Amino acid sequence: MNALSVAVSANLPVLLWGAPGTGKTSAVLALGERLGLPVEVVVGSIREPSDFAGLPVLRDGRTWFAPPRWAERLAESGTGILFLDELTTAPPAVQAAMLRVVLERAVGDLTLPASVRVVAAANPPEQAADGWDLSAPLANRLIHLDWTVSAASVADGFTAGFPPPSLDGLDPAAVRPADVSRSRALVGAFLRVRPELVLSVPDGPSRAWPSPRTWELAATALAYTGSSEAVRAELVVGAVGEAAGFELLSWLRDLDLPDPETLLSDPTAPLPERVDRVHAVLGSVVAHVAADGSADTWQRAWTLIARVARHTPDVAATAARSLAARRPRDAVLPGTVLHLTPILRSAGLLP
Structure with a gap:
């Protein structure tokens, strides 16, 4: 899936939604190996809130929220992928503890390097073991991508091996700060026309929904997807939801701006x-x-x-x-x- 590769390369937090047994974990591990990034797999169902918020301990007469070993390994590496697997098996208290990890890379009193990517995977709650709905605040910190497999790709994988997600001509390393600024300006111009889409908090469980935070993710995604309309659509819709995302994409197609x-x-x-x-x-x-x-x-x-x-x-x-x-x-x-x-x-x- 090219969208996953672009999101990881651009350091955008991303969540893969898919049925059990479809290779989400294997794909993330393979992508990490391909990009030369260490991967730390953390499963929410077997973790406590303190595994993300830090375990309080005394140090020099003061309270220190000590990070778990997986966070220390990522900090020592200076980069890597934090893979939050089986996200919908994490109970609400654990999901709440993950909020600062996903947004600020903060694990207890340790701040992970900015180059540490966050990737998550989840089964729909009804397909997960003792599944929970994803909380709206946690959902709003991630770009949501559907993970699908075809019979042909599975058959080819058994014959020739399963390839990791590829970029297929996309070059995230070529993106300049000016490209991101230009994308932000375009999103800002769109929201001037459709101010009601700036924020739309869902009433119940949801996936992607528009907020200033997710519009920021969408703007960054626009800069990194180049001319690939399919990848751009996946990432933008995955950031702000279908209604707002498709409206932005349609508006951009009709712009035809001068150089x-x-x-x-x-x-x-x-x-x-x-x-x-x-x-x-x-x-x-x-x-x-x-x-x-x-x-x-x-x-x-x-x-x-x-x-x-x-x-x-x-x-x-x-x-x-x-x-x-x-x-x-x-x-x-x-x-x-x-x-x-x-x-x-x-x-x-x-x-």
């Missing part, structure tokens, strides 16, 4: 008419400016903001705030900024 460098180089280049697309364009331009880092590019961006301010000053004000925060040390404000005084004042950049 930021074209807009910065040509003062007469056409701009989109729709406000949501203008938001997306300026967000992409600011991300491009931040990645470029030159004073010339930063100064040319103000000319573009001045063009936008003539028709949609509120959009220009938002972009102006972001652009001002990225001013290179040797950059000089261009003359066009003088015409933007009302915009800059509304953005809080002038008294």
Whole structure:
């Protein structure tokens, strides 16, 4: 499954849902071996909350929440995969203790290295041994992927061996911070149009649901999936759920945004008419400016903001705030900024 490989490579916490005996654990172990990452398997049903929150002990007259040995091994390695297997066999108290582990990599008073990936696997509660529903807070910390196998893939695996998940042309190592910033800008532009999708807390047990946290996961996933629409759809829907995820994907397909460098180089280049697309364009331009880092590019961006301010000053004000925060040390404000005084004042950049 390419989506699993991308999620692990991008350090996105991911949960595999599938029937028992379909090779989820074997696939994660094989992926860890392929990527050169040690894998620590932790099964929730045989653990206590203290195995994640830490066991209180006295040290030098103070209470220390000592981490378990599996956490110490990952810390000593400096990287690896924490594999939370059989997640739906963990009772609610254990799931609650896992919350900081998944989100903050905190195990007791030990913080795991940032490069430690979190992967989980679960059977549907009705198929798990003494199964429990997944709590909404824990579900909201993970990207949910369906793990399916076909008869043909199983037959081929018995004949030629079961290959680990592959990237198939995707290169997560090539993703730059600017790519992530651009994806965040696109998601932000979408949520301006559909603010009701920012947060939708489920009433009962669920898998993926939209919140600021999961939109952050979706934005990062967009940056790492390149041109692979299938993998992008799996990860985005797995982060925020089907309704919100498919709406974002449909909106992105219809954007057809101009290249930021074209807009910065040509003062007469056409701009989109729709406000949501203008938001997306300026967000992409600011991300491009931040990645470029030159004073010339930063100064040319103000000319573009001045063009936008003539028709949609509120959009220009938002972009102006972001652009001002990225001013290179040797950059000089261009003359066009003088015409933007009302915009800059509304953005809080002038008294």
